[in-house]
Amino acid sequence: MSSVRMDKWLWAARFFKTRALASKACELGRVDWKKGEMTWQPAKAARDVHEGDMLKIKNDSGEFQIEVLGLSEVRGPAAVTQGLYRETDESKAARAAVVEAKKAIPVYERVWESGRPTKRDRRVMNRLRGRQGG
Incomplete structure (x- = not known):
């Protein structure tokens, strides 16, 4: 698997409880995306996430700036999902x-x-x- 939808990845990485909430966060501009030396851009729910992408995520727990290390379409245990990203x-x-x-x-x-x-x-x-x- 080389890419995953943004809303699926946010849900699988446990930033949001449901895919609908992840999709709504993207719609409201609470998720920004950056690849390499590009500038930050608002992320859409259908955008593909690749390893090495940088994300800014605002949720109830605070504002996270993370680097994507792995991809997953399924929501697994919290210990496993923490390996999908690295917070700066x-x-x-x-x-x-x-x-x-x-x-x-x-x-x-x-x-x-x-x-x-x-x-x-x-x-x-x-x-x-x-x-x-x-």
């Missing part, structure tokens, strides 16, 4: 920086004693949010 060092560093930035954001939550805010608690929250009334 810059991509790993960027995703780690995003995770650290999210951890640095303070979370303001109040744990309610009774499980639900009382009328008095709701009035205090409204005052803090700048809402009138209450």
